[in-house]
Amino acid sequence: MAYIEPAPIKDKENPLESMMERFNLAAEKLGLSDEVYNVLKNPAKQVIVSIPVTMDSGKIQVFEGIRVIHSNILGPAKGGIRFAPDVHLDEVKALAAWMTWKCAVVDIPYGGGKGGVRCNPREMSAGEIERLMRGYTKAMLDVFGPDKDIPAPDMGTGPREMAWLMDEYSRAKGTTINAVVTGKPLVLGGSLGRTEATGRGVMVTALAAMQKLKINPFQATCAVQGFGNVGSWASQLLEERGLKIVAISDISGAYHNENGINIQEAIAYRDSNKGTLEGFKGGDKLADPMDLLELDVDVLVPAAVEDVITVKNVDRIKAKLIVEGANGPTSAKADAIINEKGIMAVPDILANAGGVTVSYFEWVQNRLGYKWTAERVNRRSDRILKDAFDHVYEASQKYNVPMRIAAYIVAIDKVAKTYTFRGGF
Ligand code: NAD
Numbered sequence: 567m568a569y570i571e572p573a574p575i576k577d578k579e580n581p582l583e584s585m586m587e588r589f590n591l592a593a594e595k596l597g598l599s600d601e602v603y604n605v606l607k608n609p610a611k612q613v614i615v616s617i618p619v620t621m622d623s624g625k626i627q628v629f630e631g632i633r634v635i636h637s638n639i640l641g642p643a644k645g646g647i648r649f650a651p652d653v654h655l656d657e658v659k660a661l662a663a664w665m666t667w668k669c670a671v672v673d674i675p676y677g678g679g680k681g682g683v684r685c686n687p688r689e690m691s692a693g694e695i696e697r698l699m700r701g702y703t704k705a706m707l708d709v710f711g712p713d714k715d716i717p718a719p720d721m722g723t724g725p726r727e728m729a730w731l732m733d734e735y736s737r738a739k740g741t742t743i744n745a746v747v748t749g750k751p752l753v754l755g756g757s758l759g760r761t762e763a764t765g766r767g768v769m770v771t772a773l774a775a776m777q778k779l780k781i782n783p784f785q786a787t788c789a790v791q792g793f794g795n796v797g798s799w800a801s802q803l804l805e806e807r808g809l810k811i812v813a814i815s816d817i818s819g820a821y822h823n824e825n826g827i828n829i830q831e832a833i834a835y836r837d838s839n840k841g842t843l844e845g846f847k848g849g850d851k852l853a854d855p856m857d858l859l860e861l862d863v864d865v866l867v868p869a870a871v872e873d874v875i876t877v878k879n880v881d882r883i884k885a886k887l888i889v890e891g892a893n894g895p896t897s898a899k900a901d902a903i904i905n906e907k908g909i910m911a912v913p914d915i916l917a918n919a920g921g922v923t924v925s926y927f928e929w930v931q932n933r934l935g936y937k938w939t940a941e942r943v944n945r946r947s948d949r950i951l952k953d954a955f956d957h958v959y960e961a962s963q964k965y966n967v968p969m970r971i972a973a974y975i976v977a978i979d980k981v982a983k984t985y986t987f988r989g990g991f
Pocket of ligand 1: 791792891918
């Protein structure tokens with residue numbers, strides 16, 4: 567359950583178009599000028615490198631590495647590095663832009679970036695992955711930097727790879743610079759509170775939304791899809807605040823209990839059972855795990871994978887509130903029907919922004935040369951998430967748009983205004 571910096575894996579055919587669809591709607595509502603629209607539509611920088619790596623066989627293999635900086639108007643670019651066999655420039659461009667909007671929604675001083683290396687880490691030894699990560703870092707020495715572009719883990723990478731990146735960058739600069747990357751192991755300057763950060767943000771935004779919808783947490787029911795990092799932390803924290811979690815699920819199936827599932831027990835069971843809920847007896851197993859999404863609950867938290875709420879099932883969804891722990895769980899076409907049904911959906915770029923917020927705290931602590939307590943990290947990230955929710959809610963009222971488009975409006979407006987004030991173009 568390694569930390570992964572937020573990134574959507576929406577429409578696999580063309581992720582750039584999927585992101586642009588929502589961007590365009592928000593830009594139109596906002597009355598964005600053509601000039602600024604064109605600037606924000608295009609990434610500021612795209613770098614493609616070839617990375618020769620000596621494989622264990624002794625042969626040299628050349629890998630393609632990409633880094634895209636979509637915008638650095640608000641501050642240094644921030645975004646993960648994805649190691650995957652099918653990663654491509656269009657995808658990385660979409661993910662980089664998406665990071666710009668996400669950081670802007672939670673008002674942290676970062677632009678958006680993303681990286682990718684076309685490789686299959688599952689088929690590579692630890693030594694090969696290390697040489698690839700170091701090679702990628704060397705090739706990106708002029709791109710990365712604590713004031714320029716700060717990578718983090720994404721699919722196929724984790725704290726181990728970030729440690730290699732930090733070391734390679736520091737060797738080249740002749741001094742330890744841990745603020746060049748986030749998602750590091752704790753001992754290298756990672757932040758306390760980061761593991762639970764995303765689930766915590768889901769809890770904070772869910773409670774804020776419930777307040778607006780006048781749903782009493784102590785009388786509310788909730789179903790959570792996905793019981794990994796985000797889903798299990800969100801379940802635990804929501805349960806602690808009074809909600810009855812009546813269903814949870816993971817790749818092994820969905821488990822339902824009208825009287826409420828004991829989340830501590832479920833976590834303990836998963837941890838003692840190779841990370842899966844298979845065989846969990848705290849609830850009845852649903853015949854079809856996707857039925858979890860259609861249960862008659864107040865709050866639904868999709869926290870597993872993308873594209874699970876689609877035109878195929880959205881008609882049968884009964885929840886009053888959806889809080890997107892996962893990235894891209896709702897397809898663009900289902901969006902419209904959710905809105906027609908009057909369901910409030912707290913979008914991914916807001917609901918799961920707790921992760922990037924604590925990444926930002928990791929960078930702040932590294933630069934201060936100081937370590938905050940978990941309590942301080944939690945308090946500060948709760949405040950950021952609550953403020954972000956309030957801004958997005960206000961925008962949704964002002965522009966009479968759903969929360970998703972309102973989140974894009976808040977983000978685009980901030981970047982556009984900063985761009986216009988800075989000028990120089
Ligand atoms: P994880 O790997 O820790 O957990 C994923 C969970 O989903 C597992 O329990 C897995 O069994 C389950 N799952 C997989 N396929 C499923 C399916 N079809 N139906 C039901 N359950 C299924 O991952 P995570 O870190 O919890 O991430 C979950 C989602 O949240 C992803 O979309 C991720 O991009 C997003 N996200 C994560 C973070 C973070 O900090 N970890 C931050 C922002 C967004």
